[in-house]
Amino acid sequence: MLLRHTTENIIDRTALTINPAKTCQPIGAMYAALGVHGCLPHSHGSQGCCSYHRSALTRHYKEPVMASTSSFTEGSSVFGGQANLLQAVETIFQVYNPDIIAVHTTCLSETIGDDVNQIAQKARDDGKVPAGKYLIHCNTPSYVGSHVTGYANMVTSLVKHFSAKSVNKINQINVISGWVEPSDMREIKRIAADMHAKIVLFPDTSDVMDAPMTGKHEFYPKGGVTIPELISTGHSKSTIGLGPFCTEDAAILLDNKCKVKFDILEIPIGLKATDNFIMSLSRAAGVQVPYSITAERGRLIDMITDMHKYLFGKRVALYGDPDILVPLTEFLLTLDMKPVYIVSGTPGKRFDVSMSKLLSKTVPEAKYKNGERADMYLMHQWIKQESVDLLIGNTYGKYISRDENIPFVRLGFPILDRVGHSYFPTIGYAGAMHLLTNILNAIMDKQDRDCPEEKMELVM
Numbered sequence: 001m002l003l004r005h006t007t008e009n010i011i012d013r014t015a016l017t018i019n020p021a022k023t024c025q026p027i028g029a030m031y032a033a034l035g036v037h038g039c040l041p042h043s044h045g046s047q048g049c050c051s052y053h054r055s056a057l058t059r060h061y062k063e064p065v066m067a068s069t070s071s072f073t074e075g076s077s078v079f080g081g082q083a084n085l086l087q088a089v090e091t092i093f094q095v096y097n098p099d100i101i102a103v104h105t106t107c108l109s110e111t112i113g114d115d116v117n118q119i120a121q122k123a124r125d126d127g128k129v130p131a132g133k134y135l136i137h138c139n140t141p142s143y144v145g146s147h148v149t150g151y152a153n154m155v156t157s158l159v160k161h162f163s164a165k166s167v168n169k170i171n172q173i174n175v176i177s178g179w180v181e182p183s184d185m186r187e188i189k190r191i192a193a194d195m196h197a198k199i200v201l202f203p204d205t206s207d208v209m210d211a212p213m214t215g216k217h218e219f220y221p222k223g224g225v226t227i228p229e230l231i232s233t234g235h236s237k238s239t240i241g242l243g244p245f246c247t248e249d250a251a252i253l254l255d256n257k258c259k260v261k262f263d264i265l266e267i268p269i270g271l272k273a274t275d276n277f278i279m280s281l282s283r284a285a286g287v288q289v290p291y292s293i294t295a296e297r298g299r300l301i302d303m304i305t306d307m308h309k310y311l312f313g314k315r316v317a318l319y320g321d322p323d324i325l326v327p328l329t330e331f332l333l334t335l336d337m338k339p340v341y342i343v344s345g346t347p348g349k350r351f352d353v354s355m356s357k358l359l360s361k362t363v364p365e366a367k368y369k370n371g372e373r374a375d376m377y378l379m380h381q382w383i384k385q386e387s388v389d390l391l392i393g394n395t396y397g398k399y400i401s402r403d404e405n406i407p408f409v410r411l412g413f414p415i416l417d418r419v420g421h422s423y424f425p426t427i428g429y430a431g432a433m434h435l436l437t438n439i440l441n442a443i444m445d446k447q448d449r450d451c452p453e454e455k456m457e458l459v460m
C-alpha cells in the first residue's frame with residue numbers, strides 16, 4: 001500500500017493540508033504568458049522557483065519551456081529585487097529579443113514587498129524597454145490561491161496592458177480561454193471557424209505547447225495570440241469567458257476599460273456546457289450553427305445512448321481545478337453517473353454554489369469541498385469509507401487508484417506519466433467523445449480484468 005497512512009477516520013484538521021489538489025500561482029501565470037506570441041515569461045524570485053515552474057510545465061506538455069528569472073541571492077532577498085529585475089529586463093531584450101517580457105512574482109519577492117509595478121515603470125523610464133517592445137507584469141503570491149489564480153492574474157494583466165478602447169466596434173468576439181490544453185484551444189478555434197464566427201482567442205497555447213517537430217528549434221514558436229490581436233480585443237463587440245475562475249476578472253476589466261460586454265460560461269466539457277458555448281457564440285457572432293457541428297453533437301448522443309448501461313449509477317470521485325470540475329460534474333450527471341466526492345485546492349465561493357446547484361437534488365449524498373484542506377488525503381479518506389467505481393483527475397491520483405483498485409482517468413494538470421492530453425481535445429462534442437472513450441475504457445478494462453471467467457464477454 002503506497003498510501004498506507006491514510007486513515008478511514010476523519011479527524012478535523014485546522015492547519016494541515018496533505019497532498020494538496022493544487023499547485024503554485026506562478027505556474028499558471030507562466031502558462032498563460034506562453035499563450036502570447038513572442039512572449040518570454042519572467043519569474044521575479046530565485047532560480048529554484050523558476051526551475052520548478054518550468055519543469056512542471058515541461059513534464060506535462062513534453063515541450064521545452066522558455067522562461068527567465070531575476071535570480072535572487074541572499075542580498076536581493078534582504079535589500080529587494082529591483083536591481084536584479086532592471087538588469088534582467090535589459091539583458092533579456094538584448095540577448096533573447098522577445099516582443100514581450102511577462103513578469104510574475106513569487107513568494108519571496110512578494111514577502112519582501114517588491115513593488116513590481118514601480119520597478120516596471122522605472123525600467124520603461126530608464127529606456128530599458130526598446131521601442132515596440134512591452135514589459136507587463138502581475139502579482140502571483142503563492143501562499144494564496146493556486147495555479148488557477150496565477151493564470152487568471154496573468155490573463156487579466158494582458159487586458160490591462162494591451163486592450164485598447166474603440167467606439168467603433170468590429171464584428172469580432174473575444175474568447176478568453178480558461179486553463180485547458182493546447183489541443184482544446186485549437187478545438188475552440190476549429191469550432192469557431194466551422195461556424196464562420198470571427199474570434200480572438202487569448203491566451204492561445206496551441207502551436208506553442210504542442211509545437212510540431214521540424215528539426216529546427218524555435219525559441220518563440222509560431223503560435224500564440226499576437227499583440228495586434230490583443231489590442232483589438234477592446235474593439236470587439238463582446239467577450240465570452242470560458243471558466244469563471246480563470247476568466248471572469250479579465251472579462252470584467254475589459255468591460256470596464258473598453259466597454260465590451262461579456263458572458264461567462266463554464267469550459268465546454270460535456271454535452272450541456274458545449275451546447276451553451278455553441279449557442280452563446282452563435283448569438284454573439286450572429287451566425288448559424290452549421291450541420292457539421294450538429295452532426296458532431298448527434299454522434300456524441302449516439303455514443304452516450306449505446307454505452308449508457310456501463311455508466312448508469314457508477315460512483316465517481318474527481319479532483320482538480322474548479323473550472324474543469326464543474327462542467328465535468330455536469331457531464332457525469334448527463335451520463336447518469338454519480339459524482340460523489342469532489343475536491344479542489346483552489347479557493348472561491350462560486351465552487352460551492354455551482355456544486356450545490358448541480359448535486360443537491362441529483363446526488364444528495366455527494367461530498368464536495370474546495371480551498372484549504374480540500375486535499376487528496378481527504379478524498380482518499382472518503383473513498384476508504386465507501387469506495388467508488390472511477391477516479392478522475394491529474395497524475396497524483398495514481399496512488400489512490402492503485403491502493404484501492406479503482407479505474408483511473410487522467411484529466412487536468414499536471415499529467416506527468418502519460419501522453420496524449422496535449423494533442424487530443426477534451427472540450428466540445430468531439431472532445432466529450434474522447435473523454436467518454438477514456439471513461440468507458442477504464443471501466444470496461446476493470447470489468448475484463450476482475451470478472452469471473454464465466455462472465456467474460458467478447459462483445460461489450
Ligand code: SF4
Pocket residue numbers: 024025026045048049052105106107108142143
Ligand atoms: S516558493 Fe512560492 S513561488 Fe516559489 S515554488 Fe514555492 S510556492 Fe511556488
